[in-house]
Amino acid sequence: MHTATMRAVRLHAFGEPEQLVYEEVARPEPGPGEVLVRVCAAGVNPPDWYARRGFRNIPAELRPNWTPPLILGSDISGVVVALGPDVTGWRPGDEVFGLVNFPGRGSAYAEYVVSPAAHLASRPAALGHVEAAAVPMAGLTAYQYLFTHLRDRVGGTVLVNGAAGGVGHFAVQLARAAGARRVVAVASGRHEEFLRGLGVDRFVDYTRTPAEEAVRDVDLLIDTVGGPHAHRLLPVMRRGGQIAPVFPGDYHRTRAAELGITLTEGWQVRSSGPDLAGLAALVDAGKVRVGIDSVFPLRDAAAAHLRAERGHLQGKIVLSAEDRGFADHR
Template sequence: MGTATMRAVRLHAFGGPEELIYEEVARPEPGPGEVLVRVQAAGVNPPDWYARRGFENVPAELRPNWTPPFILGSDISGVVTALGPGVTEWKLGDEAFGLVDFPGRASGYAEYVVSPATHLARKPAVLGHTDAAAVPMAGLTAYQYLFTHLSDRIGDTVMVNGAAGGVGHFAVQLARVAGAKKVIAVASGRHEEFLQDLGADRFVDYTRTPVEEVVREVDLLIDTVGGPHAHRLLPTVRPGGRIAPVFLGDYRPERAAELGITVETMWQVRSSGSDLAELATLIDAGRVRAAIDSVFPLRDAAAAHTRAEEGHLQGKIVLNAEG
C-alpha cells in the first residue's frame, strides 16, 4: 500500500507570493498526544508572510532558522479524522479549531494537519469553518494580552491603533469584555462604520487627523502597527498609562519613562486550547465576532498573500480548503 497523500501549499524558496506552490505531498500521521485534522479552512497571518520572506523584518538574533521547502500556516478549522496514542478528549468527527504549534512551525495550508490535542478547542457552534479559521492567532493575541498578560491593568480608556485588522478588531471587542468603559479605535476612514458596529465609542481617522493631536488620557494603548514612528503616540497616553505593542516599534523608552508611561514587553501569543475555548464561549454568546476581509481557495494561497501585502485589511484573510 502506498503512502497516503494530500494537497498542500509549500514554500520552495524565500521570496514573493509566487514561491507558494500548490502540490501533492505526504499526509502526516498523528503521534502520541496528537490528532489529525481534515482542514476545512486555514487563516492567513502576518507570521506566514514573514516566513515566506525569510523573516527579513526580524532582527537577526531572533530570526528562526527555517529552510524551504515547508508548509506555512498555523490557524485551522476542521474535523478530527484520526487520534494519536493517549488522546481521550477528542473523538472522530469532532469539529475543532486552533492555533497549532505556535510559536513554532505548523503546516496549516494543507488538506490535513497534525496538532497537539491541547492546542485545539471545539469550534464555536455559531461559526462555520471559514469564520472559525479567522479567529485563533488574532483572537488569542488580543485575548491573552488583555486577560493574561495585562489582567487587571487595563484601566477605563483603551485605544486600539490599527483597529480594523486581525488583532485590532478583536482587541476592540475584547477590551469591552475586559471592563474598559471607553474604547477608541484608530484606522483609516473607510473602517469607521465597521468599528463602531464592533462597539468602538470613538473613531479616529489617522489619514485625516494626527491621532497625537486629538487624543489624550488613554489608560492603555494597544498598538498593532508599531514601526519606527510608534513614539508619536506617546502624548495620547496618560502618566501611569501603558502601551501594549503587538509588533516591534520605537517607543523611545527613555522619553516614555519620563512621561510615566510603561511600555510592556511585546506579548508573544501561544497556542492554548483552553484559552481558545474561553474565546469560543464569548463568540457563541454573541459578545465577540470574527470579520473576514477575503476568502481564497487553498490553491490560490499566492493570491491571498498578494492581498495581504496590499494592506488596509478589514478583518482576516482565509483559505478555503474544502475539497
C-alpha cells in the same frame, strides 16, 4: 506499502508569493498526544509571509532555522479524523479550531494537519469553518493581552491603534469584554462603519486627524502598528498609563518614563486550547464578532499573500480547503 497523500501549498524557496506551490504531498500521521485534522479552512497571518520571505525582518541570529520545502500556516478549523496514542478528550468527527504549534511550524496550508491535542478547542457553534479559521492567532493575541497580561490594567479608556486589522478588531471587542469603560479605535476612514458596528465608543480617522492631536487621557494603548514613529502616540497617554505593542516600535523609552508611561514589550501569542475555549465562549455569547477581509481557495494561497501585501485589511484573510460551497469575499 501505499502512502496516503493530500493536497497542500508548499514553499519551495524563500521569496515572493509565486514560490507557494499547490501540489500533492504525503499526508501526516498523528504521534503521541496529537490528532489528525481534516482542514476545512486556514487563516493567513503575518508570520506566514515573514516565513515566506525567509524571516528577513528578524535579526539573523534570531531567525528560525527553517529550510524549504515547507508548509506554512498555523490557524485552522476542521474535523478530527484520527487520534495518536494517549489522546483523550477528542474523538473522530469532532469539529475543532486552533492555533497549531505556535511559535513553531504548524503546516496549516493543507488538506490535513497534525496538531497537539492541547492546542485545539471545539469550534464555536456561532461560526462556520471560514470564520472560525480567522480567529486563532489574531484572537488569541488580543485575548492573551487583555485577559492574561493586562487583566489588572483594563478598566478605563483603551485605545487600539490599527483597529480594523486582524488583532485590532478583536482587541476593540475584547477590551470591552474585559471591562474597559471606553474604547477608542484608530484606523482609516473607510473602516469607520465596520468598527462602529463592533461597538467602539469613538472612532478616529488618522488620515484626517492624527490620533495624537485628537485623543488624551488614555489608560491603555494596544498598538498593532508599531514602527519607527510609534512615539508619536505618547501624547495620548495619561500619566500612569500603559503601552502594549503588538509589533515592535520606537516609543522613546526615556521620554515615556519621564511621562510616567509604562511600556511593556516582548509578549508573544502562544498556542492554548483552554484560552481558545474561553475566546470561543465569548464568540458564542455574542460578545465577539469575526471580520473577514477576503477568502481564497487553498490552491490560491499565493493570491492571498498578494492581498496581504496590499495592506489596509479589514479583518482576516482565510484560505478555504473545501471547494464545495466556497464563497469568494474578495
